Amino acid sequence: MDWQPSASLEALRQRAALLQRTRYFFARRGVLEVETPLLCSAGVSDPAIENLAVERGTSLARPRYLQSSPEYAMKRLLAAGSGPIYQLARAFRDGEAGARHNPEFSLLEWYRPGFDLGQLMAEVAELVLEFVGERPVEYIAYRDLFLRELDLDPLLAPPAALEARARAALDVGDLAGNRDLWLDLLMSHLVEPALAGRGLCFVYDYPASQAALARLETRGEVSVARRFELYVDGVELANGYHELTDAAEQRRRFAADNARRAQHGQPLREADDYLLAALASADGLPDCCGVALGFDRLLMLASGINDIRQTLAFDWSRC
Template sequence: MTSEGWRPSASIENLRHRARILADIRRFFGERDVLEVETPALSHRAVSDPFIDSIEAAYRPFPGGPAQPLYLQSSPEYAMKRLLAAGSGAIYQLGRAYRNGESGGRHNPEFTMLEWYRPDFDDRDLMDEVEALVCTVLDLPPVRRVTYRALFVEQLGLDPATAPLAELKARARASLDVAMEDDDRDSWLNLLMSHLIEPALATAGAVFVHEFPASQAALARLRQGEDGTPVAARFELFINGMELANGYHELTDAAEQARRLQADQRSRATLDLPQRPLEDRLVDALAQGLPDCAGVALGVDRLVMLALGTTSINDVIAFPFARA
């Protein structure tokens, strides 16, 4: 009896629809004179984020020779910033990214990411452009914008900036079966966001959440929030409770970038995660001079899922992990 495992999981009609969306994306950037670029899928450096696990590969200069560890890119961000520092101007990339351990209804270890960078934009300018792009694919009303802090107050009745750690823990344990004993404040905020707030956004349509806590800046710069305290110039776009895009007014300070990479490495050590080579070439690029810019990464598979009204990533990619 012939196995059905050879068949694509997505219908051919869905794959045609996907191809039209990819063409629309390229047309969108072509009309705005944003340059399409390609960067390596394999890198000598790995992402430092302790919450992203790189997939390792082994390169051998000849069969049977010594193996050199390489890493499949989890995002083209570091390489694209090197291009920006070299004077590329506005750029985008539509290509594959890879992350270990990410498999499920909305995840596949190999996925398609759209990432773009706009010199002379800040995060608010880029939210406008993200909305314009998404609205070429989806029929959406104007996207609501709400700060991270206001969203916590609205959904949970607590202020993430001032609530004691004990209150964050109590709020999580009142609604969730939590075994976590972590005393890291952001771990509890992330838990509340992912397990209580994001599900509540499932009926909220399209929402930009912006001005994240300064401690969650990742590669974003900081600015003053409404009350004068620092916040991250960062946003995430959720549509029907599904995270679609994550953007920053990009950090351009080389010394601060180096500090954050080292802080990530220490966090990885604390969590007993592998110590992998840091992207020091990104620091060198920032020292050379990264233009003032904003950048965003958008999950293309999820965008196609929303366009087709499906909740499974298997419906929009030809061969998911189980059939790869």
């Protein structure tokens, strides 16, 4: 058994320095650092993410889930009047391991009451540039990015046209699915690689079907999700939302996620009733924007490391 660390001592020193500078970044802005539980009664409903579950224990009357993000608990703090908050959290996702993924990883997540999406993107850029040095910064709508790179309108093109474009460029075999499957495939295999070497690229206004926990807004003849993703030289680094505050809509989205899970044969996830109660409370979740940023990936970009395992004291294979 290889008991040695997967990261060099220099990489561990860089991690410690990055943590210190991150805390200073938020302290200067009056954003409160918080800690929330890692083991909770509800898992995430998103079909694209699987939680790790703890099934048994002397204090467990029912399964608990290692959190894939501290989002639900942090929103409860916001509803309780915390004001702007951030967290450097451990997070867990099943089935993700490799050069850019580890089942246990570090997330930097923060929420800004009163911010719009543009203000949050600007703050994210300020943080990232502080660590990776000067790079170009671009802001582009999801629709405009597809039109630029593929000459294809992702919001209006029929699923058959998206599938045809994917099959023309990629070997997808007998793969079948809905428009979001083809959009994800085109994004990951054709659009994202085009962002390599372009510095920071904020892609915003995603298709409404990919809203997750973001608000929807109308853009002409279509609705879009008020969310963004940040790519740095082609590496996906952060995911941000103008946060949904409506409890009834949140409950509907939990149900829709479970319907998709049932279609794919995935285990269903109970709605987080604590979050729903917070959203439905007298004051509820304040109007805010929030973002989750992969801290290990930020260290990769800041240090020139090209394998996430080399940023971790012990990667998944050594635990």
